[in-house]
Amino acid sequence: MSSAISIKNLCKQFGNVKALDSVSIEIPRGLSFALLGPNGAGKTTLVKIIATIMRPTSGDVTVDGHDIMREKEKVKAKIGLISHQTFLYEDLSAEENLIFFKNLYHLDDGEKRVEKALKIVKLFPRRYDEVRTFSRGMKQRLSIARALLHDPPILILDEPTSGLDLPGRRDFYEMIRRFKDEGRTVIITTHDVNEVRLIADAIGVLSSGKLLFSGRIESIEHDLEDLLIDLMGEQN
Amino acid sequence: MKVRDILTITKKDLLLEFRSRETLNSMLLFALLALMLMSFGTGASDAVVRAVGATFLWMVIIFVGMIGVFRAFTSEEERGTLDGLRLAPISAESILLGKIVYNFLLLFMVELIIFPLFIVMLDYPLEGSFLMGLLVLTLGVAGFAVVSTAISALILNARARELLFPVILLPIIFPLLSSAIHGLKTVLNGGGLLDVQKECVVITVYIILFLTISLLTFEYVIEAS
Numbered sequence: 001m002s003s004a005i006s007i008k009n010l011c012k013q014f015g016n017v018k019a020l021d022s023v024s025i026e027i028p029r030g031l032s033f034a035l036l037g038p039n040g041a042g043k044t045t046l047v048k049i050i051a052t053i054m055r056p057t058s059g060d061v062t063v064d065g066h067d068i069m070r071e072k073e074k075v076k077a078k079i080g081l082i083s084h085q086t087f088l089y090e091d092l093s094a095e096e097n098l099i100f101f102k103n104l105y106h107l108d109d110g111e112k113r114v115e116k117a118l119k120i121v122k123l124f125p126r127r128y129d130e131v132r133t134f135s136r137g138m139k140q141r142l143s144i145a146r147a148l149l150h151d152p153p154i155l156i157l158d159e160p161t162s163g164l165d166l167p168g169r170r171d172f173y174e175m176i177r178r179f180k181d182e183g184r185t186v187i188i189t190t191h192d193v194n195e196v197r198l199i200a201d202a203i204g205v206l207s208s209g210k211l212l213f214s215g216r217i218e219s220i221e222h223d224l225e226d227l228l229i230d231l232m233g234e235q236n
Numbered sequence: 237m238k239v240r241d242i243l244t245i246t247k248k249d250l251l252l253e254f255r256s257r258e259t260l261n262s263m264l265l266f267a268l269l270a271l272m273l274m275s276f277g278t279g280a281s282d283a284v285v286r287a288v289g290a291t292f293l294w295m296v297i298i299f300v301g302m303i304g305v306f307r308a309f310t311s312e313e314e315r316g317t318l319d320g321l322r323l324a325p326i327s328a329e330s331i332l333l334g335k336i337v338y339n340f341l342l343l344f345m346v347e348l349i350i351f352p353l354f355i356v357m358l359d360y361p362l363e364g365s366f367l368m369g370l371l372v373l374t375l376g377v378a379g380f381a382v383v384s385t386a387i388s389a390l391i392l393n394a395r396a397r398e399l400l401f402p403v404i405l406l407p408i409i410f411p412l413l414s415s416a417i418h419g420l421k422t423v424l425n426g427g428g429l430l431d432v433q434k435e436c437v438v439i440t441v442y443i444i445l446f447l448t449i450s451l452l453t454f455e456y457v458i459e460a461s
Binding site for chain 2: 051052053054055072073074076077079081083085086087088089090091092100101103104105106146
């Protein structure tokens, strides 16, 4: 199976601080990969580099075979990013938001896609309402519709459940399972071990910019929580 | 860089502005108050109005412009929507040009309202053509929109950017402003287009120069911090 994302010796430095230190990961297509790590581990930096919105200091990253530095626009078309920030305009309606992103992604059959996406996230009846009137969970669902609009094969979820209540999280996990069933590669950053157990096929553990572990969940012999504590303990 | 992408960004910003009217209302209110103060303060002779009128008008445009232009990028950052733009498969230049066009249109709308008001409220002894005055003013406003948008983007990730913006902008824009003020003064006081040729050339060169520099550097500027 070829890689959806290939990262080789990736480094990112902010002044004297190494946010990522020689990180190498191969993420096969169709896999659900969880990036675990404490706050400040470098998860969001890694995600931003993969999504081409941040430049690496050194190293190589390819997304679906496209180099993130040389083929930015092709990479962007392959990726849907869902973050705790929704990237939505609160003063625009749900439909106006999606039409704006449809235009940015140059989708010719966009109207149909907008309608379909709104129906998938169950917001079609509220399509004319301004986003500011939505609950956090509804905004996050609309953010999913935004990320799915161009039908990307790779979905990156950067701590997407932060701020969501329990029903909101349950709906979210259900959607991630659906993405996997559709054959999409899902990368999720989190520091919640329970979330990993529910949705991930493989994990990568980052701490202080270093990749401490990368492998399939089934290859982990003892408890995931114990592994994390051991890894962090070894590093400290 | 595609015209369609530039217009998509501009259209979205105009829609947001017309819906909230946050920036436009503040700009117009400031402009009206400044014009009122001027009209009380310059109840003087025609000669005084002719001598300082164009400078007064441009001072209003600069301060009003700084309120509006500065918001174009910072509002995206405050809303958390800037990454949404960065993520889209469009060139960084399209984002910048979309914002420049939006800022120009915003300033142009304000200009269309305050220029006639300026003539009326200051009882300007107009000797030249009103339309020519509007034309020269519009060229200056276009230059202001280009330079100020580029600088507002440059300092996006800076600390205390609200303070930094005028400190950087005003010295840089000084040659453009002096040409714009001189050009406007000349046409309002009876000069023709030939009389302001030099000023128009300076403003146009400034627009081309800043547009080129900002387009070449914007990809690095827009990178996430």
